[in-house]
Amino acid sequence: xxxxxxxPRHKITKRGQNVTFRCDxxxxxxxLYWYRQTLGQGPEFLTYFxxxxxxxxxRLLSDRFSAERPKGSFSTLEIQRTEQGxxxxxxxxxxxxxxxxxxxxxxxxxxxxxx
Amino acid sequence: xxxxxxxEDQVNVAEGNPLTVKCTYSVSGNPYLFWYVQYPNRGLxxxxxxxxxxxxxxxxYGFEAEFNKSxxxxxxxxxxxxxxxxxxxxxxxxxxxxxxxxxxxxxxxxxxxx
Numbered sequence: 001x002x003x004x005x006x007x008p009r010h011k012i013t014k015r016g017q018n019v020t021f022r023c024d025x026x027x028x029x030x031x032l033y034w035y036r037q038t039l040g041q042g043p044e045f046l047t048y049f050x051x052x053x054x055x056x057x058x059r060l061l062s063d064r065f066s067a068e069r070p071k072g073s074f075s076t077l078e079i080q081r082t083e084q085g086x087x088x089x090x091x092x093x094x095x096x097x098x099x100x101x102x103x104x105x106x107x108x109x110x111x112x113x114x115x
Numbered sequence: 116x117x118x119x120x121x122x123e124d125q126v127n128v129a130e131g132n133p134l135t136v137k138c139t140y141s142v143s144g145n146p147y148l149f150w151y152v153q154y155p156n157r158g159l160x161x162x163x164x165x166x167x168x169x170x171x172x173x174x175x176y177g178f179e180a181e182f183n184k185s186x187x188x189x190x191x192x193x194x195x196x197x198x199x200x201x202x203x204x205x206x207x208x209x210x211x212x213x214x215x216x217x218x219x220x221x222x223x224x225x226x227x228x229x
Contacts, residue, residue: 040221
């Protein structure tokens, strides 16, 4: 098991373009989370999947953001019509719902820069 | 609403001395509490958690934390700091009755001086 992976690690895009990020969770984990982290801040929760179902979405998640987990394995986060304020590190995490395993395991993140 | 406060942006400690990184939280119900560490250019790593039971929990790399319900605190401690402990530390909380919305604190930068 190689842990949570994210692709790409870095993305530079021009304002107004669409971007898509991918997250591959730990294989036996059925829960998947997306967070956004800006410099000097802790991660901010964006959305949560249980298997393929998107069960929670933060008010931070504007209608330009959409996330999917079509087969309950990998997930994608798309940002449409990017704005400079979208520049941040986007983190993916996964966890298991078995027993006391409530902790999340994080990927390395995708750093987005909108110019 | 859930919230986490880490009152110190920066903590400096000499190598070999005990360290404490403070965390207080606010939830409407009962909390799950976590500590994570972030090294430069690396993802957040899980350190320890409080779910239920003993208020003193032990985690990775010799760290421990004490859950204090009356003070709504979950301070991170280590008896003897190492230079390699220098990193950014995040406290996080989830309300047991409020879905999967984890709330993280702003982080505390720990510097262990040789």
